[in-house]
Amino acid sequence: MSISQQPKAASNVLQQQLQQAPPSGGLRYPSSKKTIYDRNLNRTRTSELSRASFAYLFIEMISYAQKRAPSVSDLEKRLNASGYPLGLKLLDLLIYREPPRSALRPTRILALLQFVHTTLWKHLFGRPADALELSNNSPAEYMITDNEPLVNAYISIPKEMSQLNCAAYVAGIIEGVCDGAGFVTESVTAHWAEGEDIWPGKTIFLIKFKPEVIEREGILKGGTS
């Protein structure tokens, strides 16, 4: 598309933009010359997002995933995959934002899960999660319980898909955090808690760590390394 074919006003604007852009590899800068590197990371620490806009976006995400997923478990996998990169990045951001005295990387499973249970949940939902338990079945499984996940607030599940729990998105975030910290997980899934009348939407996040992680944990506990 050559410039001479465009109307004169547009071509002036285009030339102005070309002149303003610094010649470094064609990177374009906003007109105020401020890049993301100039923003302070703590600036948005206490800001909140409107629930309605999140719900709107989330509903769209679900229908986008649903179009491509033939089954319920596939849909949950897609939601999980969309939350995963979020977890990786949140890990660094949240640890960066903690006061310097206590800004430490978690190196033990319990410390990591405490971090997820309080700091991550507070950042995402404004309150800590409700329970953190070790599963009875195996030492590699941990459960985080949320009585009323925020993401499910405006989602109604039809009867034929009653297994679907859209908190699979949050499960993806948790998986990202755990994998990023070096505790590789086999899976993090969201399940409905059975038999709860007070909290009908109660969700349990089941976190399964890989055997290497448990082995390492055992070695560290022994005091050698």
Added chain:
Amino acid sequence: MSYYFAIIGTKDNPLFEHEFGTSKQGGDGIARFRDEARHMNQFIVHSSLDIVEEVQWGSGQMYVRPFPPSQKPPSLHYPPVHAGAVHTQYLKTIDRYHNNHISCYLTAGNVKFLLLLSPDTHPAAYTASSNTQRPSSAALARQTSSSLAANPTAPQTEEAIRLFFTEVYDAWVKNLMNPFYLLNAPVRSPVFRGRVMAAGKKYL
């Protein structure tokens, strides 16, 4: 005094590299590595990754004392790990290779920042320098005695390196916040490079 800075991702892939020289005391900010030795920098830095990985789970302290590679691994020297303790991220000089010291900073996402310090000799002449010789003349000694190169294990050097790493970490987290940046992808932003250069000029 030349520096080679590299960012290594979680799969041991390099994401970013930068060479620069000291801007203090007559240094002009340009790295002076021998041409043959330049590619060695990558090897040296990557070989210290093993040590990082060994220490990252065991270390209970922020700073790791420098040790010659022939000694026992450092984790056995340090205070025992308490159950449930969380460990901090900056490991001091962790390795030495013929007078080149390597320091490491470990981010929360297990991305490693590695800095190789290589002392120059003949700063007056600024000709090709050997990495293993010791400066011999008196003028050299006077000039280099207060520079970072002469005392790579001094607290001022380590403080300077720690501040440098903190600034780069700041730029790194901002880079991560870019929703289009996928983890373990190479960093190509010229703004990021500019930030690293500025931090290098300021502290090293």
